[in-house]
Amino acid sequence: MKLPNSLEALIVRLAELPSIGPRQATRLAFHLLAQGTQRLRLLAENIDELGTLKLCARCFFPTTQSEPRPSEGVGAARQNLGVLCPVCADPKRDQKIIMIVEKETDLITVERTGKFSGRYLIIGPIGKIGILEEWQKLRLAALKATIERDLGPSTGSGQAGQAPQSSAAGQAEEIILGFNPTSHGDWHAETLAKELSPLAKKMTRLGRGLPTGGEIEFADDDTLGAALERRS
Numbered sequence: 001m002k003l004p005n006s007l008e009a010l011i012v013r014l015a016e017l018p019s020i021g022p023r024q025a026t027r028l029a030f031h032l033l034a035q036g037t038q039r040l041r042l043l044a045e046n047i048d049e050l051g052t053l054k055l056c057a058r059c060f061f062p063t064t065q066s067e068p069r070p071s072e073g074v075g076a077a078r079q080n081l082g083v084l085c086p087v088c089a090d091p092k093r094d095q096k097i098i099m100i101v102e103k104e105t106d107l108i109t110v111e112r113t114g115k116f117s118g119r120y121l122i123i124g125p126i127g128k129i130g131i132l133e134e135w136q137k138l139r140l141a142a143l144k145a146t147i148e149r150d151l152g153p154s155t156g157s158g159q160a161g162q163a164p165q166s167s168a169a170g171q172a173e174e175i176i177l178g179f180n181p182t183s184h185g186d187w188h189a190e191t192l193a194k195e196l197s198p199l200a201k202k203m204t205r206l207g208r209g210l211p212t213g214g215e216i217e218f219a220d221d222d223t224l225g226a227a228l229e230r231r232s
Contacts, residue, residue: 007033057082058146059120060139061104087111087119094118095150096173098143098200100192102126105217106178113225118176126188140195147172147199175200176231180215204231 003011007029014025032040053062063085087093097118101107107120121143124136132140152170175196179185193203206216206227216224 054083056085056088057142058084058088059107060122060124061085061087061107061120092117094173097176098147098172098174099176099178100143100196101178101216102180102188103217109217109219109224110178110228113221113228115225115228118174123192126184128184140192143196144199170199172200174202174204176204176206178206178216181206182214207231 010029010032011022011025014020014028015022017025020028032043035043053064055061056063063083094117098121099110099116099118100121100123101110102123102125104122107122110116110120121139123139124133126132126136148170150170151172177189177192179189189205197203206224207229219227
């Protein structure tokens, strides 16, 4: 049976969404059609507003908030250092502890536990063969630059007649590789650990309170909180 062009086009778009096949896309399209003009208009407005969101310059989580860097005050805003999300702009967060996650939903789930006070980097979904896309390499480069800039060497005054002494290169206290406890997650964590180990005094994984083969996004708060506490 030939469907109206607009309905066919919607089904095609819906089928492109994660975990949505053609049959489910068709059901969703007819469900939306039954909602009426006003609700469809509101949905269209909500979708259109997604285009106004920006990515946080530090963790790459979508945000509408624009804040100066906590360590540098309003002067940093004049330097156009980018938009920061509420987490990255919070001066109470420990900037020296960084968790790397694949998905935005992983970040949301970890935040829901209330047991992590550091900051994040969303690296994005990594392919099964473990090769990073160019945009993911740029995110890692941004993390390295942030660590070197914000956690870089401090220069002391030294004794009279001597050159100032500098500390070691910038390092985070800890980088947590927050990947799913699967064979692919283990492979991705091992790959990133080799690249990021010079940037942290300690590299850790989430504790195995998470079931092997499970996904962070679907873990309950208590289980994920325990995994955070037992990271190693």
